[in-house]
Amino acid sequence: xxxxxxxxxxxxxxxxxxxxxxxxxxxxxxxxxxxxxxxxxxxxxxxxxxxxxxxxxxxxxxxxxxxxxxxxxxxxxxxxxxxxxxxxxxxxxxxxxxxxxxxxxxxxxxxxxxxxxxxxxxxxxxxxxxxxxxxxxxxxxxxxxxxxxxxxxxxxxxxxxxxxxxxxxxxxxxxxxxxxxxxxxxxxxxxxxxxxxxxxxxxxxxxxxxxxxxxxxxxxxxxxxxxxxxxxxxxxxxxxxxxxxxxxxx
Amino acid sequence: xxxxxxxxxxxxxxxxxxxxxxxxxxxxxxxxxxxxxxxxxxxxxxxxxxxxxxxxxxxxxxxxxx
Numbered sequence: 001x002x003x004x005x006x007x008x009x010x011x012x013x014x015x016x017x018x019x020x021x022x023x024x025x026x027x028x029x030x031x032x033x034x035x036x037x038x039x040x041x042x043x044x045x046x047x048x049x050x051x052x053x054x055x056x057x058x059x060x061x062x063x064x065x066x067x068x069x070x071x072x073x074x075x076x077x078x079x080x081x082x083x084x085x086x087x088x089x090x091x092x093x094x095x096x097x098x099x100x101x102x103x104x105x106x107x108x109x110x111x112x113x114x115x116x117x118x119x120x121x122x123x124x125x126x127x128x129x130x131x132x133x134x135x136x137x138x139x140x141x142x143x144x145x146x147x148x149x150x151x152x153x154x155x156x157x158x159x160x161x162x163x164x165x166x167x168x169x170x171x172x173x174x175x176x177x178x179x180x181x182x183x184x185x186x187x188x189x190x191x192x193x194x195x196x197x198x199x200x201x202x203x204x205x206x207x208x209x210x211x212x213x214x215x216x217x218x219x220x221x222x223x224x225x226x227x228x229x230x231x232x233x234x235x236x237x238x239x240x241x242x243x244x245x246x247x248x249x250x
Numbered sequence: 251x252x253x254x255x256x257x258x259x260x261x262x263x264x265x266x267x268x269x270x271x272x273x274x275x276x277x278x279x280x281x282x283x284x285x286x287x288x289x290x291x292x293x294x295x296x297x298x299x300x301x302x303x304x305x306x307x308x309x310x311x312x313x314x315x316x
Binding site: 073122 | 272288
């Protein structure tokens with residue numbers, strides 16, 4: 001199963017990706033987290049790795065190679081790619097929780113991120129998982145990935161919704177774009193301080209988007225993310241486990 | 251998307267030659283197309299039009315000289 005997590009910037013995508021990945025690992029699955037956000041660079045820390053893997057853009061030779069002849073990395077040219085076939089420097093692994101990164105914007109005026117969008121789309125299309133494996137994709141903020149077709153191979157799209165009008169508006173847009181691709185979507189309400197807030201968000205979503213879970217506001221998550229440490233046991237994690245269980249049952 | 255799809259206009263049909271083209275080099279009577287993954291393809295023809303806004307397409311045609 002391939003799940004993507006998308007939503008407004010700052011809505012908690014990377015946090016939930018991390019918590020869902022740990023929840024899936026606890027259920028005995030091999031988890032591949034795909035960092036498809038070309039801007040934020042801290043996901044590896046949340047997952048508890050000391051450094052990020054080399055990016056798949058680097059496996060292609062980086063943007064510099066686009067100006068020359070480009071490398072010919074055999075693994076990316078295969079019609080199917082299994083987790084085991086991803087070369088070591090390009091994947092981090094700790095007890096069955098793995099991380100690959102598509103690529104990051106590295107310099108000012110380096111040009112657009114379109115090559116990363118194509119790489120992400122093609123990698124996710126080619127990625128072959130068995131029943132004991134799951135891929136969780138941390139998407140870039142906003143909706144451009146739909147225009148790029150990155151979600152084509154995704155089985156279920158989770159939309160992060162934090163308590164803000166902007167977040168609800170983005171969720172609505174994502175629902176409409178995902179429906180245009182015949183994708184299943186569900187919302188995860190995040191940073192929820194009270195039942196009153198849950199009620200307001202549910203009313204606002206008006207039953208148009210299924211709710212896969214409610215993650216409470218958790219000061220421990222805030223503190224851990226502020227310090228750039230690994231996310232582990234916390235109130236939010238318990239809620240994320242329920243989301244993962246529901247995803248695995250459907 | 252900046253990476254483009256190259257088509258050949260055969261008059262009665264539009265054939266897709268290569269997707270996600272990252273580099274195009276003029277070579278003799280045609281073009282060497284290279285996609286993001288380093289795959290190469292040479293195609294004979296001339297550029298008919300380039301659309302860099304809608305769909306990012308490059309359409310070639312193959313008119314015989316004379």
